[in-house]
Amino acid sequence: MVFYFKARPEAGDYTIFMGLDKHENEELIKYGFLEDIWFHVDKMSSAHVYLRMRKGQTIDDISEGNKVNNIDVVYTPWANLKKTASMDVGQVGFHNSKMVRTVRVEKRINEIVNRLNKTKVERKPDLKAEREAVNAAERAERKLHLRDKKRREEMDRLEKERQAEMRSYKGLMVAEKMTSNKQIASENKSLQELEDDFM
Structure with missing residues (x-):
């Protein structure tokens, strides 16, 4: 069982959640x-x-609230949590202790606790499936971004080739486009007609 809470709307559309017990904590960690x-x-x-x-958003965008007086709350990004086989159920460590923050909370603010409790919802989520869905969406987004990037690069390459072709003289001296003096003479055109054709 996972308990979900909603932050107040003016703070943003955040979800706050916690496990029922240390076994649920294991799933949330994983x-x-x-x-x-x-x-x-x-x-x-x-x-x-x-x-x-x-x-x-970053960890710097967080404000705090509490249930009891004079406590220290530690917090860190989920990716900084470290779990080893030797740890008890629900126990965690940290990959980088410099990413762990502590805030001293002097006084409980009942209004915050009461407001959060009014939004409490119990669910039995499939955490693994949720994680896999997010991973799949992120992979699809990266794939689309990469495909768009390759398409833009190919279009840029073709445009550069076209511009280079326009600036080059190699298209001017093509045998099919040339006319010899003999061909011109055989057409029996007057000098005036030839000059008009040239212009």
Whole structure:
């Protein structure tokens, strides 16, 4: 079971979610998105909470809220979470400790907690399928971008060839386009007619 919450509309269309227990946390760790930011109360047994950011946003775009007084909340991008076989269920480490931030929360803000609880929805998502769908969409987008890039490069190449052809003289001296003096003489045209043809 995963619990989903919605941020207030004026803050943006963000999804906040957390697992029911440490086993759900394992699934959330395994199938997170690059846009996910992981939160945990430091040095306390607490839920792993995630905030799904929009593409292009960073960890610097986050503001905080809390349930209890005088706590430290650690947070980091999902991609920085490290899970090894020797770790207990629900336990995580970090690839780069410099990417982990801590914020001291002095006082609980009940209005935030109450507002979030009113948006709470329980679902049983297929996290693996969601992750695979996002991966497939990203691959398709990269493939389309690459195809467009190759098409633009080919069009540029053809245009450069066309411009070079127009500037070259090689098209002027083609035998099929030439007329010999004998051919001109055989047409029995007057000098005036020949001059008119030339102009």
